[in-house]
Amino acid sequence: MAAPFSLAHCEQPAGRYDECRSEEGHIRPHWATIESMLNRIGASGLNDRSLQIEQLIREHGLTFQFDVDQKPGQLGSVPVALEDQDWTGLSAGLAQRVRVLEAVLDDLLGPQTLIRERIIPREVLWGNPFFYRAFHQLQRTEESVSEESAGIGAVSRSKRLHVTAFDVVRGDSGRWWVTGDRTRAPSGLGHLLENRIVLSRALPHAHRSANVRRLAPFFKSLREHFRALTPRAMENPRVALLTPGAGSYREFEDSYLARYLGYTLVQGRDLAVRGERLNLKTLGGLLPIEVLWRHVSDQNCDPLELDPASLEGCTGLLQTIRDGHVSVVNSIGAAIAEMPALLPFLDASAKKLLGEELILPSVATYWCGDEQPCRFVLNNLDKLIIRSAHWVKEFEPMIPEQMTSQQRGELRRRIKAQPHRYVGQERLSHSLTPVWSDGQLQPWHFTLRSFQLQTADGVEVLPGGLARVSPAPELLGGSARSGLMTQDCWIVSDEPVDHEETLLTAESQTIRLRRGGAELPSRVADHLFWLGRYTERCESIARLLRTTLTRLAGEDELDELSEMPRLIHALAAMGQLEPDYAIEGLNGAMPRPDVMLPDSVFDCGTTRGLQSAAVGALRNASAVRDRIPLDAYRILRSLHHEVVVQGRPRGGDVISAIERLNRCVTLLLAFSGLAAESLTRTHGWRFVLLGRRIERAHQTAELLLATMAEPMRDESSLCEAILDATDSLMTYRSRYLSITQPAPTIDLLVTDESNPRSLRFQMQDIEQVLLELPTSAKQVGLGEDERIAADLTRRLLVADIANLCHCEPDMKRVALAALLDSVCATMPKLANAIEARYLIHTSVSQSLTGEPDKHAPLAFSPMSLP
């Protein structure tokens, strides 16, 4: 019998620290559970677990990651185990480092003793382009806070650092080194939480029997600490997580963390400073935010006092901080504590400020602003990593060894020109840990991002962290997402650990029942409104395209299809075909419809109506991904895939175009069904509905205007096509059998209040929904939006069908055209009025300088522009 599958299958390179085995090759005791699991499940079991993990991660990614193009992170199936005692030693160093950086930051943004006494060179701070002077003394000191309100809250609020992270690696001797500090808004916390949750599902037994220290208590402390940060004593303060917004690498993590911790996820556009407080903008008005966990860069937090070009923060935020009306985590300016240029001076700073020696050493770092270290860096480029001295994110770390000699020369020139902006860092060797990759256990390089929480009671270190592994150590230099794979990190205790605590299940206190509604952020309402409009636009165009293509697929010859020019005209009016195609008499110069129409369906560009609407729908759905059902999101992704991603199928003829449109219409119907059946009747739902109704009225009016305003000799097949495209053919047949005539067609689509496709039905619904939206107590009578809607409804109500169908001698249905024209003109006005009333917070801002000819309007582009 072959030896069971074991950690011993992993190659052990000499001279490197092996996390799982001693130098003699014995499995370290804290890896025993993992070893016995491998023995039990074998290589094939490990493969199964890997697939399962991949599946779970993908599902999470779908739930929390908005950007459809981002690849989900990879999570290894073998955790990294660290021994409890080893961890305790490391933790003490990590906790001390938080206190040291807090003290350094407090000094640099306050009295600057370290600069004055030349412990830290002045270029590091004064020559740092990322040191906005507005950071200085922004936060109130402990004394000034506690004058007003003593107690834990005051102590907590006087701190600048709350959540921090340090990257640590273990060198060949087994000693831990810090390679990077993250004091601004460290990323990775959400990922490590996800890793733990996923892995404990994939390896439930091993996880429990190994006595792995739990993460939940850390997150519980975090919540308690954030609660204590609230500037006003209150039961349930609103904590908001400020995320940079769609497309950021933060997206997944931030939504994951917000949901796990029960925080409101906000973007800059959701926030407003009013009445000296920071608020969340909602349909029902402004709701105060007490604690802001910001995950945007320091300089992007307030366009008034910091970078004026940024839209990620909130105007006036700094003033509310100065007033002490909001707590910001970590305090603005905290990025100063993570600059690599501090590392060479950290030891001396700790001695000066705290009278302590650093327990945990930092990786050897040479600041080029001093002559000697600079010479060392220039002479040893190949052994070092070059980083920005002032801001970790200024540029990616550079590895001169991998550069061409020309690049190296250029780098040398840059360093010599502005030496104080660069540091050289030693490239530490990493310890190795077994990773399951390509069907075998391989020793990969390992680095750990550890997290800490600073509270009034001291520093709490998260037991474990985000383990990043890679076959090449260079890949581990950067952000939390660098490296090829992440792994769960287990702190293995000698004693059983308490498994009771978790934030996933309900807390002990009972939640008060509530009916949501007015708390809908205005930005979310805006996205939902446009989601409704885009899905409806998609459906209208897809249906008309399908109707038109179906005609081409029939037995009739093209020139026998008298309705064809009108349908093409309508498709051009809807933006699906080039506007020239709508001009009758140009037929000779145009491609044949049986070429041009499939082309327009299979076109992957996004300028055409159908394609751009599908993109718009998905984009708006993505932006409010946490507010709509997962299934709705899936449907829109499929639609996007069908219309924009897939491209032209082989052949790509009329029939395959019809098939694609069939699938689109089915998906869109599924979406409408879901919207009708699975969304609670909150204001959010009302905005989806409003969007749909307005768009449908507009599209139907456009269609009728392009097709019915001027009568033709025989209109029966045209009427039939229109009824088909508006999904009203069944209703028509059940009433009038197979005789299709203009008058009943127009009645059914314009004035019939019982047909959900008619203009009147749309207006009826719009009026009803507007009535249900919140109204300001100050308002007397109808709002502008309601007035516009009522006016149009009245015109539809009094429209006489005989008059509408009446043909003037110049062969025009003048009354019909006038009515349809007014619908087309009213819909944008109505949409504007609704936006002005409910979404006004998103209006355009401009800056004032008090000097002539210097008004620079701030670029402000809401996603909703059609």
Add this chain to the structure above:
Amino acid sequence: MKSAEYQIVHETSYRYSEPVALCQNQLRMRPRNHSHLVCHSCEVAITPTPTSLHQHTDYFGNVVDSFSIESLHQSLQVRVASRVTVSIPSDENLSGAPDWRELIGVIRRGEQPADWLASEYTFASRRIELTDMFADYARKVMQPHASVVDAVQALTVQINNDFRYDTQATDVNTSTEEAFIQKAGVCQDFAHIQIACLRSLGLAVRYVSGYLRTYPPPGKPRLVGCDESHAWIGVYAGEKIGWVDFDPTNAVRAGTDHIPMCLGRDYDDISPMRGIVMGGGKPILKVSVDVLPLDSSPTA
């Protein structure tokens, strides 16, 4: 010492073509006390009445008024009225100014606390890049063994000769480098260019915002409200003398006709008014500055 007393009224008014729902502003319009200036009084009046109004002192010691107006309004008026006395050391006091090239070393070493603190103004800032282009230009003008006062005076005159005052040539987004290359700009650009030249050499230089007393043509009465806000530079001339101001726009060393208001590294640190409004359409701006001398008799 020479000194002069002034009453300054600076009125800024915006009329908006569309209503403004919200405006959030910061003013750096209060003259601050320092070695050359005593501020006797300063009143800031804002119409409509702000919803919130706060005051704080910024990093550079300037007094900042932050305010917001949170109800619909069609116009905004800010009126700042101050009474100040400007005192300038007489020329003899400047005769002991150090050699400018030696001073660079003194600042770099920073042995005296004043030298050390001044050195913060040797670094690049948002609007001031330090390049050889600036340094080379300055070196051609500044005589090797001249005192810092004389050398900077020469540069002040040279900039005034080489650069054209032109309100159309630049706007608020023009970089100092661009203004330098096109050899034209307004007082801010002149000040930024001179700061860039001197800092590129290693001297400590700050940006000064303020007002300039204007003299009516002989025989004509003084026109009320026709003055302008102005900007110039302050150069560190060693711990004994401290900061000396120069005005490259007018090719002079600043005297009692120059009334400083705020100090910073460049315009971005101390722009007199900065704000964000929501709505407003097309605003029409009217600015009037009145510098009224109260007592200009020189004293011993």
